[in-house]
Amino acid sequence: MIAWFRQHGRALAAAVAKVRAQPMTSALSALVIGIALALPAGGYALLSNLSGIAQRTSIEPQLSLFMSTEAKAAETEALGKRLRADPRLAAVRFVPRNEALAALRRTGALAEVFAALEHNPLPDAFVLRPRDAAPDALDALAGEYRRLPGIAHAQIDSDWARRLAALIRLARSGIFLLGALLGIGLVAVTFNTIRMQILTQREEIEVAKLLGATDGFIRRPFFYLGVVQGLAGSVVALSIVSLSLAVLDRAVQSLAATYDASFQLSHLAPADAAAVAALAGFLGWLGACLSVSIYLRQIEPS
Amino acid sequence: MIGFSSVAKRYPGGLEVLRDVSFSIGAGELVFVTGHSGAGKTTLFKLIAAIERATSGTVLVNGQNVGALKRTAIPYLRRNLGLVFQDQKLLYDRSVFENVMLPLAFSDFSVREAARRARAALDKVELLARERARPIQLSGGEQQRLAIARAVVNRPAILIADEPTANLDAASAERIIELFLSFNQVGVTVLIATHDERLVARLGRRTLRLEQGRLAEDIAGAAR
Structure with a gap:
């Protein structure tokens, strides 16, 4: 068990070291992932606010x-x-x-x-x-x-309220589809980043394999790298969403004031933010998993 | 310890590099594999280390049928082998010490124990004083000794070296061979591929001579 933790600790340290060794590349990857995640996350946040309005409005037919x-x-x-x-x-x-x-x-x-x-x-x-x-x-x-x-x-x-609720349902489906598409994009970005990383370490990986490294040993640092990149991307995404909501909130408040009403955009709930981070980490892991597995299959003995 | 039974290896395209090769090597032996370039020496080593798989026949290493090993079992086979490659496969962007530490990274040793073993291996090949150097800063003989240190750091029962004295001057080659002899003296089974007939003749050890992929001769050491 100690050896297991030791191996994972080393893999995590190796992943963090790779990120620190290439700050520019890592930052750009995080930015790309962050922007890809910010779109569905921001859309979700706006829809949550709209849903709040719809829920406060009776949609019982009158x-x-x-x-x-x-x-x-x-x-x-x-x-x-x-x-x-x-x-x-x-x-x-x-x-x-x-x-x-x-x-x-x-x-x-x-x-x-x-x-x-x-x-x-x-x-x-x-x-x-x-x-x-x-x-x-x-x-x-x-x-x-x-x-x-x-x-x-x-x-x-109540027609307008029902139409609003239907529109929100439609938009939610759209956000889900957009999220799924951008999720695939995120996996592709991570896949490519890890692929590039593998290529720079190809010699080391092949020597390690020849000397008795298991596939798990080879994969682990890349898995952690994928997760770290995903999490870094989620931090960027949550920052973008938070900043955008703050900017939009002023405009919405001004608009509401003209109707003698008050309305404040609410930010993503902590649970939603954690879900975004967890999803980004998972997709980063998935991209890394695909990338390393394909590479390892290519260097198998014939 | 190592057994080949009617082993053949054919590459895609029809090139047959080994044909009906059979021999057996016992624990603690030191055996030379000789033959001209293209005779099949390197392929033979690759089959032992499961870097390649035989097209037909059986390769046994420590009682394990290498050809039948699952993919996941191959790393554990390799950890029990000390491999010295023809092109050494050193990592030139790492220090001497880090090169020797590589096989220990995927063992269960603590960093301290791994470092102790790595330094012991470097001491054995007389490279401890150069542990911070990069391989590129070493001479050809030193690079070969570094490759040997990396091969023995996990204390394998079998040591396999592919042309370890090629491109070395006589003094460096002699030093390398002395190292292999010293490992053999403590019970390590050693298999050395070479085309240096004078070296083989001088040491008078068992020799497997390959010719166009066939085992042309199996010369016992005692008969020489």
Whole structure:
């Protein structure tokens, strides 16, 4: 067991020594790997932020019925009774026109416009939550209510939120595919770097093999080199993502302020950052593994 | 210790370098392998060290059928052999000491023990004072001694040298041969390939003479 640790310790030391012996090459490799990793990692971070918005927004399908401004109170009351008795609806909420105006006046963006109005232009409204969320059922319900007396307009409210959620799902798939492609790229970069390293040490490897070195002994320092490169690349990637989010955050905050809202981009969670580092280390190891294995197979006795 | 039974080696393209070679070498023997260039001496050594595999026949080393060894077992076979290559295969970007340390790097010795063994091997070949030098700074004879030190540092039971005195002056060649004799005296089985007929005749040891890939003669030492 001591010998096993000793061999691994020597291999790790050899890998670190190789990195230190070629600082420029190692830095460039880390930069290439870092940029390749930063794209999916940054995309993931942005999507996580967007998902947060989507989750805070209800995507339960809602149907809003706006009464005509000329509708009489009795008409509105009768409709309310009818809606509450409808078994297809899970919930019915009445929003009186005065309450709607008060709510709008509380939102800063249009407060001045609404304050200047001499009379309330808003109609009474009913916000309905249908039991069946299927788009066809919602459309049918909206069409039916639109024909009722006193109703000026029927609107399905949650469409945008559902579209946003669908877009996030689509973007997540895109990020996954991009990540997979760039992951293959990362393996190729490591493969090539290790290949170059092998070529510079070809003589030493061949002599060591002739003198009794096992494949494991030959492979080990290159495996560690692959992992070290992957980890160095992940540090670069996480730094790029962090810096980019910091820059974007200012712009997003400025944009949110124009809507009288506040929103702050959150950085990658420690668990996500650790996952990026672990993945980079694994892909570095994989690239090294492929590179050394192919080389060792080439120098096998015939 | 080493046994060849009807061994043939044919390279892709049809070149046959060894044909129906059979012999056996016991523990503690010192045997010369002679023959002209291209006779098959180097190939014979490569088959013993599993650097190449025989096309047919059986090669036994320490009771192991080399041709049947799994890839993973070959390094352990080689660790029990001391190999001195015709082109020495020294690492010229490493020091003398680091060259001798190389076979110890994949053994289980601690750094301290490995260094002690490496220095003992360098002392044996009288190169300890030059341990920090690069091989390129050594003379031809010194480079050959360095190759021998690296071959014996793991204290192998079998020492194989391919043309160890080629391109050396008489004094250096004599020193190299004395080293092999000293290892043989302590029980190491030694196999030396050479085309120096005078050297072979002078020492009067068992000699395997190869001719166009065939074992033309197996001359016992006592008969000379």
